[in-house]
Amino acid sequence: GAVVSQHPSRVICKSGTSVKIECRSLDFQATTMFWYRQFPKKSLMLMATSNEGSKATYEQGVEKDKFLINHASLTLSTLTVTSAHPEDSSFYICSAIIPGDREKLFFGSGTQLSVL
């Protein structure tokens, strides 16, 4: 089946540094990818929708200058957390859909970000 690869799985960084998370669709072309954030005991919160070749669409309350999303190719989207702070510590998950197949939302394995 289709696979979405997310890297790194875990990152610990100092406050003020930037962290880049990669999301790759391994065996299909993903024109649209989604970035979610999950707080402990909370739902998956959609952060932004990433479309290949265009600017990402951010959900209300998500700072686009802080969470930079780049979807430069049909198989790669990146999320960069800039100037990370402890409150940015969270579990970030990307997902991708196969065009035309509504049911097939595939998730990456997630990235646990801990900002010290």
Added chain:
Amino acid sequence: DQQVKQNSPSLSVQEGRISILNCDYTNSMFDYFLWYKKYPAEGPTFLISISSIKDKNEDGRFTVFLNKSAKHLSLHIVPSQPGDSAVYFCAASVGNTPLVFGKGTRLSVIA
């Protein structure tokens, strides 16, 4: 304002018995519902879905029931197995808009 609600944060079930996970929604425009299963430190995996034109969909041990008038859906797992222990997310969408997830229910199947 949470459009998809899973009011039970956790559920414990004996192995072999039925697990029933519930989900309520407020948006009557939702026309597609899905259940995802999530293990710790992993991304969710798709389990089963149902369109609003149906009231039941079955796949092996998993059955999803949809009650549109009550804006309620449930996932039944029969028989429950220890490997089913995970967090289950209910999700819904309208057309091709992104999924809206519930907070999840942690299922523990006790051997």
